[in-house]
Amino acid sequence: MSASDKRDGFVVFDKVQKSYDGETLVVKDLNLSVAKGEFLTMLGPSGSGKTTCLMMLAGFETATNGEILLDGKPINSVPPHKRGIGMVFQNYALFPHMSVGENLSFPLEVRGMAKSDREVKIKRALDMVQMGNFINRRPAQLSGGQQQRIALARALVFEPELVLMDEPLGALDKQLREHMQFEITRLAHELGITTVYVTHDQTEALTMSDNVAVFDDGRIQQLDPPDKLYEEPRNSFVAQFIGENNTLDGVVKEITGDECVVQLDSGDLIDAQPVNVSKVGERTRVSIRPERVEANKERLKEGAHTIKAQVLEFIYMGDVFRTRLKVAGNENFIMKTRNAPDQVRHKPGDMIEIGWLPKDCRALDHD
Amino acid sequence: MSLPAYYTTKDKVWHYAFRVICFAIFFFLLAPILIMIPLSFNAQPYFTFTREMLTLNPEGYSLRWYQDFLGDDGWMRSIRNSFLIGIAATILSTTLGTLAALGLSRAEMPAKGLIMGILISPMIVPLIISAAGMFFFFSQINIAQTFLGVVIAHAALGTPFVVITVTATLVGFDQSLTRAAANLGASPTTNFFKITMPLILPGVISGALFAFITSFDEIVVVLFVAGVEQRTIPREMWSGIREDISPTILAVATILVLISIALLTVVELLRRRGERLRGLSPQ
Numbered sequence: 001m002s003a004s005d006k007r008d009g010f011v012v013f014d015k016v017q018k019s020y021d022g023e024t025l026v027v028k029d030l031n032l033s034v035a036k037g038e039f040l041t042m043l044g045p046s047g048s049g050k051t052t053c054l055m056m057l058a059g060f061e062t063a064t065n066g067e068i069l070l071d072g073k074p075i076n077s078v079p080p081h082k083r084g085i086g087m088v089f090q091n092y093a094l095f096p097h098m099s100v101g102e103n104l105s106f107p108l109e110v111r112g113m114a115k116s117d118r119e120v121k122i123k124r125a126l127d128m129v130q131m132g133n134f135i136n137r138r139p140a141q142l143s144g145g146q147q148q149r150i151a152l153a154r155a156l157v158f159e160p161e162l163v164l165m166d167e168p169l170g171a172l173d174k175q176l177r178e179h180m181q182f183e184i185t186r187l188a189h190e191l192g193i194t195t196v197y198v199t200h201d202q203t204e205a206l207t208m209s210d211n212v213a214v215f216d217d218g219r220i221q222q223l224d225p226p227d228k229l230y231e232e233p234r235n236s237f238v239a240q241f242i243g244e245n246n247t248l249d250g251v252v253k254e255i256t257g258d259e260c261v262v263q264l265d266s267g268d269l270i271d272a273q274p275v276n277v278s279k280v281g282e283r284t285r286v287s288i289r290p291e292r293v294e295a296n297k298e299r300l301k302e303g304a305h306t307i308k309a310q311v312l313e314f315i316y317m318g319d320v321f322r323t324r325l326k327v328a329g330n331e332n333f334i335m336k337t338r339n340a341p342d343q344v345r346h347k348p349g350d351m352i353e354i355g356w357l358p359k360d361c362r363a364l365d366h367d
Numbered sequence: 368m369s370l371p372a373y374y375t376t377k378d379k380v381w382h383y384a385f386r387v388i389c390f391a392i393f394f395f396l397l398a399p400i401l402i403m404i405p406l407s408f409n410a411q412p413y414f415t416f417t418r419e420m421l422t423l424n425p426e427g428y429s430l431r432w433y434q435d436f437l438g439d440d441g442w443m444r445s446i447r448n449s450f451l452i453g454i455a456a457t458i459l460s461t462t463l464g465t466l467a468a469l470g471l472s473r474a475e476m477p478a479k480g481l482i483m484g485i486l487i488s489p490m491i492v493p494l495i496i497s498a499a500g501m502f503f504f505f506s507q508i509n510i511a512q513t514f515l516g517v518v519i520a521h522a523a524l525g526t527p528f529v530v531i532t533v534t535a536t537l538v539g540f541d542q543s544l545t546r547a548a549a550n551l552g553a554s555p556t557t558n559f560f561k562i563t564m565p566l567i568l569p570g571v572i573s574g575a576l577f578a579f580i581t582s583f584d585e586i587v588v589v590l591f592v593a594g595v596e597q598r599t600i601p602r603e604m605w606s607g608i609r610e611d612i613s614p615t616i617l618a619v620a621t622i623l624v625l626i627s628i629a630l631l632t633v634v635e636l637l638r639r640r641g642e643r644l645r646g647l648s649p650q
Contacts, residue, residue, distance in 0.1 A: 060546055080549040081558075093547035097565045106561070107551035158552070 009033030009069075010194050011057065011162060016066035018052050026052050028218040030066070034196060034211075036161075039188050041197045043205040044215030045241070053215075054164050054198050059083050070162065081110075086155035086163040086193075090170060092147045094139040100126070100150050101135040107158040125157040128187060145176045152184065156191065163188070165197045169204065181208050202242050206230065214238050231289075235276055236364045239287040246293070246333050248286045249366065252277050260363055262286055266328035271305050271358035276365050283366040290336040292360040295323075295352050296344060306355035309333065311346040321345060325354065400624060407432055407617035414614065432618040442619065445603035452514065452599060453582040456521035461575040463522070464529025469563070471530070472537040483534075487527040494587045497524070502591040512594030520588045525578025532577070536570025569638050576634050580627070 011034040018027040027049040034040045042050040055061040056068060059080030067074050075083060095103050104125055108118040126132045129149040139147055148168060155163055165184070169177045185208045188195045199205055205212045206226040213223045214237075222229060222238045233239035240247070250264040252274070260274040262284055270286065277284045294300050295309075312331060313324040320336050323346055327333040335354060337343050346352060370379060410429040411417050419427025436442050467486055471479055489497055501520045502511060510516035544566070548558045564571075586601040593602065600619065607616045 058546075058550055060549075080546070081552050081554055083550075084552065085550065087547070087550045089543050089547055091541070091543055093541065093543040095544060095548075095562060106548070106553070110552045110554075110557055154551070 010036040010038075010071055011196065012067075012069040013053070014067045014069065016053075016056065016063045016068060018049070018056060018061065019064045025064075026218055027056075027063075030218075030220065032213060032220060032223070034194060036194055037192050039185065039195045039197065039208060039210045041199060041205040041209040041212045042215055043199060043202060043212050043241075045200060048215040049218040050198050050213075050215040051166060054166055054196060057196060058085060058087055058164055084158075084160055086158070086160035088148075088151050088155045088163070088165040088168040090167045092139075092151040092168075094147055094150055094154070096139055098138075099135065100131070100137050100139070100142075103139070103150060104154050104157045107154065111158065121157055121159075125153040128156065129153045129183070144171055145180070148172060148180060149183075152187070156187070156193070160193070162194045162196070165195065167199050167201075168197075169199075169201075177204075184208065206242070214241060216241070232275075233287065233362065233364070236285050236287065236367055239362065239364055244290050244334060244336075246288045246290060246327075246330070248288070248328050248330055248333075250284055250286060252280055252282045252284050252363065255280060259358065262363055264328045268307060268328050270307065270361065272361040272363040273359050275362045277363045284363045285366045287362045287364055288356055288360060290322075290334040291320075293333075293335040293354050293356050295335060295337065295346070295354045296342070297353075298342075300355045301357055304355040304357050305361070306353050309335075309352055309354045311348050311350040311352060313348055314346050316345075325352075327354070403617050404621050404624070407614060407621045409614050409617075412613055414612070414617070432614045433622075435613070435615045436618045436622075439615075441598070442600075442603060442615075445598050445600045448597055449583055449599040449601075452517050452521060452597070453579050455514075455518045456525055456582040457575050457579040459518065459522035460525035460578040461529050461571060464526045464574055464578070465533050465567075465571055467526070468530050468533035468537060471534060472540075483530070486530050489524050490527040494524075498588040498591040501588060505592055511592055512597065514597055517589065517593050517597050517599075520592050521582035521585060522578075524585065524588065525581045528577035528581065529571070529574030532570045532574035533567060536567045540566060569642055572634060572638050572641075576631070579630075 011032075013030045013032040016027060016030040017025055019025050030049075030053060032040075032053075042053060044050045052061060056063050057070075059075070059078065063076060068076060070083070070085075095106065098106065101122055104122045105118050108121060113121075122135070123132065126135060129152055131146065131149050131153065134142065134146065134150070139150070142150065148171075151168070155165075168184075169180050172180060181204055184195075184197075197205075197208065206229075209226055211223060211225055212229050214221045214229065216237050222234045224232075229238065230242055233242060233245075236247075239245045248262075248264050248270070250262040250270075252260055253263045253269065254261040255274055255277070258273060260272055260277065261269055262272050263269050264286075272284075272286050294304070300306070307327060309325040309327045311323060312326055315322040315324070319339055321339060321343065323335045323337070324331075325333040325335055370382060374382070405420070406414060406416070408428045408430065409417065409420065410427050410431065417427050421427075464486075467482075470476055471483055476482075498520075501516075501523075505511035505516045505520070510519070540563075544562055545558055548562045549555075553561065583599075584601055585599075586605055589597070589599050589602045590605075593599065600623065604616045604619060607613070607619075
């Protein structure tokens with residue numbers, strides 16, 4: 001991304017810093033651009049600064065340094081109630097003393113909209129989340145999932161161009177959460193709204209987003225579409241945080257272009273793709289996804305690298321087999337294989353040979 | 368209702384003793400108040416039951432003390448004064464106390480403990496000291512023996528109750544609601560009147576009720592600060608007892624008890640209805 005189109009985004013964070021106490025920075029030099037209509041997820045562990053970024057965008061916190069732009073205009077000095085941004089809160093924040101209809105009517109009333117127009121919009125918003133029959137209920141009479149839908153409808157009813165969501169599905173059970181993930185992405189794309197979504201759930205981030213910004217320690221560690229993020233993590237943190245990941249520690253022995261040789265601490269030499277290692281002799285952590293590891297010789301691709309492994313545990317999970325191996329001294333090396341007729345079910349104690357392609361094996365920083 | 372079979376003799380004795388103690392406590396609290404009611408219908412100018420009253424002879428009863436009360440300009444004026452001062456002091460202390468509680472509940476408010484302590488000090492400082500202080504201060508600024516002076520003095524006494532009840536309500540107040548309202552486009556003023564106020568209203572009403580009753584039955588400050596024109600019901604009763612002992616004050620007391628019961632019932636019903644409407648309590 002070049003410097004010029006950086007400020008062209010619909011939402012832009014330009015060198016934003018945030019400190020609550022004037023000493024430690026919760027957000028350090030944040031640069032981010034969200035295109036119109038994009039679904040961006042801020043993903044990260046708690047305390048990584050992602051919620052603070054959302055709060056700065058909504059106007060509940062002010063940036064200590066730097067500028068936030070919305071549609072090209074700086075909004076640092078615009079109070080929250082004049083930003084016109086929709087928001088879904090973690091605990092829904094529905095007004096308990098108002099009915100569902102009154103909750104949805106609130107943003108329209110404060111905008112001085114006529115009653116007949118309000119009724120049309122409220123009905124449309126409720127139908128959108130399939131809650132048309134609940135207009136006269138009070139929030140206390142609704143289940144968690146229903147409250148969630150109302151909160152979503154309320155954030156959309158005044159037709160904002162930007163909607164923020166702060167871990168909106170955190171309190172729902174798994175099945176409902178998966179259903180709502182689908183509903184939210186469908187609505188966001190249908191209405192063409194720009195969405196900034198905050199979560200610590202990586203599945204949510206991968207399944208819903210156009211782009212994911214992985215936060216840690218007040219910085220964006222990587223900003224990429226889900227597939228790129230998962231398959232090409234740029235550093236150890238991202239590799240560990242997104243999906244399951246096997247790591248092997250070692251030292252870089254050779255680097256030639258986009259290939260390198262790593263000597264593991266056990267002495268084994270393996271081929272890997274250098275990602276953020278630059279010189280021979282550097283400590284590195286090699287990352288391999290469990291589903292890219294193969295034990296079946298016939299399924300191994302040309303050029304695959306093989307290594308000896310001892311089976312420690314075999315877990316039958318239905319669609320996949322999960323085998324815990326001891327590889328080069330690492331006793332938590334996981335291999336995930338699809339439950340196919342020709343797939344072997346290993347027993348603890350078996351000595352086997354496993355393999356992977358060098359391009360699936362990424363030499364990352366050692367932290 | 369039968370006692371559980373596993374009760375020992377000691378348990379049974381205690382079971383009944385507990386009820387006797389409870390009854391005794393209620394008797395202790397209520398008897399002095401309840402005894403006034405029949406006595407206020409005494410046909411004779413005594414504070415004791417006459418033989419006619421005890422034999423339930425209609426001759427022994429009369430409404431003369433009520434007629435006395437209703438026909439007396441001094442009493443009528445004191446009733447007007449009590450309500451006037453009570454209502455004005457309640458409005459003042461409720462407004463100020465609610466604002467103070469809102470400010471004190473903010474995270475960024477400095478010296479919370481100190482300010483809270485100062486605000487609730489009228490509750491803790493002996494009344495006679497507050498009253499004497501107000502008397503000297505109000506004399507200096509020429510508001511002693513005026514309605515304004517009595518209203519301000521009573522508002523100062525009533526404010527702590529409002530601060531305490533509203534602060535307690537705000538502890539359970541979900542701050543994300545005001546954020547949500549701001550996000551939806553509500554200005555801070557709209558936010559306060561449409562979201563915060565309706566939700567803390569039960570606390571505000573309880574505080575206002577306490578403030579009103581504090582003013583309504585207050586005598587010490589009135590003795591110091593009020594003049595003849597500002598005599599309230601307690602002040603009139605006080606001189607009634609000192610100057611001419613007549614059962615008129617029993618009639619007044621009976622009416623006051625009935626007013627208090629009615630007031631408490633109405634406000635409590637309103638408060639419960641409000642809570643139910645707000646979905647704060649289970650239906």
